[in-house]
Structure formats: structure tokens, C-alpha cells
Amino acid sequence: MNVIELNGLTKTYGGARGIADLSFTVEQGEIFGFIGPNGAGKSTTIRTMLGLIHPTSGSAKIFGKDCLRYGPELRREIGYLPSEVFYYDNMKVKDLLNYSASFYNKDSRKRMLALAERMELDLNKKIDDLSLGNKKKVGIVQGLLHEPKLIILDEPTSGLDPLMQQRFFELLEEENKKGATILFSSHILSEVQRLCDRVAIIKEGRLIALEKISDLKGRTYKKFKLQMKAGSDATPFAIPGVTEWKTAPNGEVSFLYQGDINDILRRIASLELLNLWVEEPDLEEIFMHYYVSREGAGV
Amino acid sequence: MNIFWREMKASRKSLLLWIVGIAAMVGSGMGKFSGMKESGDAMSGLMADMPKALQAVFGMNGLDISTVTGYYGMLYLYLLIMAAVHASMLGANVLAKEERDKTAEFLLVKPVSRMRLLLEKLLAIALQIGLFTAAMTVCSIGFVAQYADDASRVTEDILRFMAGMLFVQSVFASVGLAIAASIRNAKRAVASSACVMLLTFLLSVIIDISGKLGFASFLTPFQYFAARDILEDGLSPAYAALSVTLALTALVVAFRSYGRRDMQI
Structure with missing residues (x-):
């Protein structure tokens, strides 16, 4: 009912x-x-x-x-x-x-x-x-x-x-x-x-x-923010599932990730980091994503 | 009836203050009559010689203030203003405060219809106005009787005055309730209701001063039951009927618009 x-x-x-x-x-x-x-x-x-x-x-x-x-x-x-x-x-x-x-x-x-x-x-x-x-x-x-x-x-x-x-x-x-x-x-x-x-x-x-x-x-996003040592290469993150890529002048990068968590952690482990944050994305970010994916799919 | 009782409980303090005010007003007003009486005809002669406009402002249009009923008739205008202020503010406030204080959300998600809410609020208004007028009647009879030669005749006059007051109160309270039920901004309801009352009072004063605008009297309840008319001719049945019609119309407006409206919360 x-x-x-x-x-x-x-x-x-x-x-x-x-x-x-x-x-x-x-x-x-x-x-x-x-x-x-x-x-x-x-x-x-x-x-x-x-x-x-x-x-x-x-x-x-x-x-x-x-x-x-x-x-x-x-x-x-x-x-x-x-x-x-x-x-x-x-x-x-x-x-x-x-x-x-x-x-x-x-x-x-x-x-x-x-x-x-x-x-x-x-x-x-x-x-x-x-x-x-x-x-x-x-x-x-x-x-x-x-x-x-x-x-x-x-x-x-x-x-x-x-x-x-x-x-x-x-x-x-x-x-x-x-x-x-x-x-x-x-x-x-x-x-x-x-x-x-x-x-x-x-x-x-x-x-x-x-x-x-x-x-x-099953489709949760994680928000990653990491501060890399100067001169580090960010190319390992050019994989499917990474979106909302942002870089800050002080060497901080942040992105949303959806997919196998082990995959991304292995890539992170290969880098020299100063700091790392893994967070639940806030609602606005998820919404933004809904919009992007819906429009992208032509819905 | 829980809304009604809650309302009565919430307003008992303010009602009590009003009643103290009534007693003070009638008591001190009539207290001056004894001084006036001693100075005798000189005083009433002086007053009678005042320009008509000034007499109108003091509310003694055509009243012989050397008699106790004539003097009380002058005081009546002030008592009527007091009653009108009370009624117009009460009528609007009882309903508007729920939206203004945002308690309407609490109240209207209970299993009550808006009609029931309005009906119980209306009952609370009616009872408070009844108590207000009862206090006014008791004080008036009590204080006036000391100076009266024929107490029973004076009491009769006072009861007529009070009946007139009750009609005027019903009009202002219903109009206040209608304003609170239909206005979108609850914060302005009480002020709007008081404003309507004040405008009709100003109109009444203008009618008294000019002496020529009698035809417009039906526009202001303050003219319906003027003291001199009550003393000379009793209550006007036509104006009594008009008051009841106005009050009922306002209530219909109140019930119809409150049922349809979005709550502002």
C-alpha cells in the first residue's frame, strides 16, 4: 500500500x-x-x-x-x-x-x-x-x-x-x-x-x-584531496572514474572518484605525498554530478 | 475546545490589565463629576459657550454635563474608544499571533480543520469582549450610582450605553479577525486593524465638527450609538441591524479566506 x-x-x-x-x-x-x-x-x-x-x-x-x-x-x-x-x-x-x-x-x-x-x-x-x-x-x-x-x-x-x-x-x-x-x-x-x-x-x-x-x-563517490611533493607527476590519475579534477597553486589536487578503491590507492601509493584527505563528497558535489551525467547521457 | 481554553489562559493577564484600566478610567472620570457639580451652573455654562467644534472634540455634543447621565455620556465617548481599541486589536491578534510567532505550523498539523481553529478563536474573542463589557457595566453602574438621584433610571441608561458599545465592539472585533484571516503578512494584521478603527474614529470626529456630514454616519461605527442619541431616542434599531450585518459579513470573509489561504511560515 x-x-x-x-x-x-x-x-x-x-x-x-x-x-x-x-x-x-x-x-x-x-x-x-x-x-x-x-x-x-x-x-x-x-x-x-x-x-x-x-x-x-x-x-x-x-x-x-x-x-x-x-x-x-x-x-x-x-x-x-x-x-x-x-x-x-x-x-x-x-x-x-x-x-x-x-x-x-x-x-x-x-x-x-x-x-x-x-x-x-x-x-x-x-x-x-x-x-x-x-x-x-x-x-x-x-x-x-x-x-x-x-x-x-x-x-x-x-x-x-x-x-x-x-x-x-x-x-x-x-x-x-x-x-x-x-x-x-x-x-x-x-x-x-x-x-x-x-x-x-x-x-x-x-x-x-x-x-x-x-x-x-554501489556507486558512491569518494572525494580525494592530496598534497604532492613539488615536481610530482599527476598522470597516474588519468583513469576512468576520476572527475571534478582541480589543482591548487600550492600543489594540492582534488577530485571525485568512483570505482574500485584499491585501484586508486595503488596509484596514490606510488606518489610522494605531503598529505592526504579522503572524504565523503558533500551533497552539492553529488548533485553536480547528477547534472553532468544526466546531461551527458542526453536525458 | 482545547484551542479556546488555551487562548483564554494565554490572554487572562492582558484581560485583567484592561479591566484594571476600565476601573481606573470610569472611577477617575466620574470622580471629576463631583468637582464639576460644586462649581454648578458656571461650569456647564462655560462648556456650553465653547465653540461647537471644541464640544465635538470633547465628546459633549448636545449633552447637558451638569446632569449625571449627561456627564457620563461625555465620558462614554472615551470608554467607547477604549472598547474599540481593545476589540480591534483583540480580533486581529488572537488569530494573527499564531502565524506571526510561527506556531501556526504546530497548530495546523494537528488533526483540526481551519474552520474549527477559527471557530474556537472566535469564541475566545466573544468571551473576552463579553467580560470586558461586563466589567465596564459593573464599574459604570457602581461609580455613577453614587452621584445619581434616581439610581434605577441611571442604570437603565447605562445598560443602553453598554448595549451600544457591544455592537460597536462586535463590528471592530470581526473586522479585525477578517483582516488577520486574509492578510498575507501576519505582522501587519494588528496594526492594520487598529488603523481601520482609527480612521473610522477620525471620520466620526470630522462628522461631529462639521455638523453637515450626517449622511456619512453609516460609515463609522462611532456614530451609530452617539451618547445624545442614546439618551434621547434609545438604541437605533437601524444601526443595530447595520452593526450585526457588518459583523456577520466580516466573519464570512474571515472564514472564507482563512480556509483557502496558504499559511505564511
Whole structure:
């Protein structure tokens, strides 16, 4: 069964681009990554699904029902964590969570305490006094409080320290095991890679790729940066799989590599180096690559 | 009803301050009446000799301020302004603050329709205006009765004044709500609503000063229930009907545009 079904979803803001002709489906029980650089239209898509904004054309269905017509009914089963959390400043965390819980016909007192304990959230503090990371924790607890069947996360990790991020991911995995479907929006590919089964990549409001993580991993790029001793010859790197070749005046070269990692390491070993960095390329670089390869293939 | 109760809880402090303000305003206003009474006819003669325009500005158009009801009628204009400020700001703020403080995102992803949100907000506005007017009524009757020879007749007049005030409040609060429901920039909603109220007040003053623009009275709620008219003829049924029509129209606008609009967050 499809939990989310977007059909040609388009939203324009008076001529300015929002999202254009976006179609994809998320199946039940999936953890679905939704990635793209800032301003690509991730939040616009999510807000349309939640009924906060109205699509210009196309439709979004959740649990098979139109998300505008059946909004309130559908939202009973949706938990949402926005990228920036804003709450009533002069409320206590406890009061806010109770207020949030009062919209659902469930007794979630126990769950509230359990979640707060796991996320190390102090229930008696005022919202106004919380740090960004702690506000985010409030968001996590209020998003998961009513045991939603669909969890929608918009850049959920910003502001969380690594330990909390870890616990949060564990929580999500547990919810997923219990049957929840998760839509995880992010601009960081690596955090999506860890959790997700499939990802949709969007840029400038359009879907540019829909991939299984397992496929994506088979084609991962590594970013190499090396500083060579003066006079070294860089010709060993003239092999297939090397792209984005750049040289800096101080003898530093950087490039992206896709292919057998042993191959490239043997070539590196034959050189006299001052320094070496191997990194995950950031999303922009991968995107750039998507563009290049797509245009090159005439798509 | 959770949105309604949350709203009432959030605004109890400001409502309390308004009520203290009402008591201070009515109390100090009526306090001056005793001084006025002692100076007797001289004072009212002096006031009556003032140019008509000045009388209009002071809100004593055609009122005999040596009588307690006439004096209260003069004070009524100021109380009406206070009520209009409260209503127009409340009507806009109750809704606009959710978008301005970006809590609309929290609220509208809950399983509530925008209609229900608006309805509960409207109830909170209605109750606060009711409490505001109730406080005004109690203070007025309490302070005026000390100076009245015939307390029950004065009370009747005050109740009529308060009914008129309630109509004016309904108009300004509904217009404020309609503005907040349709304006794209929530930060400007309260200012816009207050601006509409202020413009109608200026128009009302101009009508009073000129004395010739009576035909334009229907444009400003401040003219609907002028103190002298209430004392002489009671509440005008035509203006009462116009107030209700205006308020209902504003509410229709509010519900229709809020349902269709994109949230600005």
C-alpha cells in the first residue's frame, strides 16, 4: 500500500518556483529519504502534504486519501517535526506537550514521560529558556507522542548533538519496526544513507533521481584531496572514474572518484605525498554530478 | 475546545490589565463629576459657550454635563474608544499571533480543520469582549450610582450605553479577525486593524465638527450609538441591524479566506 502518493504536485509562488510536477510514492513501512540542497522545495512539498499550503496543480494523497479534503482526519495519524521549531514561549514543556496531546483521542501520559526521559528533556522548563537543541527535542517528543503511522521529518537533526542524534535514530528505527512509515528530509546524504531504504533527490523543485540506497552505495563517490611533493607527476590519475579534477597553486589536487578503491590507492601509493584527505563528497558535489551525467547521457 | 481554553489562559493577564484600566478610567472620570457639580451652573455654562467644534472634540455634543447621565455620556465617548481599541486589536491578534510567532505550523498539523481553529478563536474573542463589557457595566453602574438621584433610571441608561458599545465592539472585533484571516503578512494584521478603527474614529470626529456630514454616519461605527442619541431616542434599531450585518459579513470573509489561504511560515 502506498502511504504517500504525489501526482504531478506543483506549487508556484506568484511566478517564483516552488516545486514542479513532483511525483513519487512512499510505501508502507519504508524509511524514505527526501534530499536536496537548501531551497530545493523539500519543505514546500511537506507543507503541501500537511495542508499548510495549497498546491497550484497536481495532488498529494496520504493513506490513499486526498490530503486537502481529508486533512484533519489524516493528520490524526501523522507526526511532524519541522525544520525550525516554534512553540508558545511562555509555556512549560510539560504544558505544551499536554496541549499537543489534547488534540488526539489517546492517553499519552506514559509515553510522554518515556520519550522525554530517553531524549533527556526537562519537562518543567519554560520553552523560552530552552536551547535550540532542546527545542528540537520537544519537537521530537510532540511529533512521536501519539504513535503516528506516518512520521514526517524535515531536517530533523539540525541542532541535535551526536549522542542525541543517535538516540533519535534508534527511536525512529523502533517506530519503523512497529510499522510506522517515515519520510526523512535532509540535505545531508550520509545521515539519510544510514536509515533509509530509498531516496528521492530533488533540486530546484524537480525530482532528479529516485534511488534505492543499496544502488546508490554501489556507486558512491569518494572525494580525494592530496598534497604532492613539488615536481610530482599527476598522470597516474588519468583513469576512468576520476572527475571534478582541480589543482591548487600550492600543489594540492582534488577530485571525485568512483570505482574500485584499491585501484586508486595503488596509484596514490606510488606518489610522494605531503598529505592526504579522503572524504565523503558533500551533497552539492553529488548533485553536480547528477547534472553532468544526466546531461551527458542526453536525458 | 482545547484551542479556546488555551487562548483564554494565554490572554487572562492582558484581560485583567484592561479591566484594571476600565476601573481606573470610569472611577477617575466620574470622580471629576463631583468637582464639576460644586462649581454648578458656571461650569456647564462655560462648556456650553465653547465653540461647537471644541464640544465635538470633547465628546459633549448636545449633552447637558451638569446632569449625571449627561456627564457620563461625555465620558462614554472615551470608554467607547477604549472598547474599540481593545476589540480591534483583540480580533486581529488572537488569530494573527499564531502565524506571526510561527506556531501556526504546530497548530495546523494537528488533526483540526481551519474552520474549527477559527471557530474556537472566535469564541475566545466573544468571551473576552463579553467580560470586558461586563466589567465596564459593573464599574459604570457602581461609580455613577453614587452621584445619581434616581439610581434605577441611571442604570437603565447605562445598560443602553453598554448595549451600544457591544455592537460597536462586535463590528471592530470581526473586522479585525477578517483582516488577520486574509492578510498575507501576519505582522501587519494588528496594526492594520487598529488603523481601520482609527480612521473610522477620525471620520466620526470630522462628522461631529462639521455638523453637515450626517449622511456619512453609516460609515463609522462611532456614530451609530452617539451618547445624545442614546439618551434621547434609545438604541437605533437601524444601526443595530447595520452593526450585526457588518459583523456577520466580516466573519464570512474571515472564514472564507482563512480556509483557502496558504499559511505564511
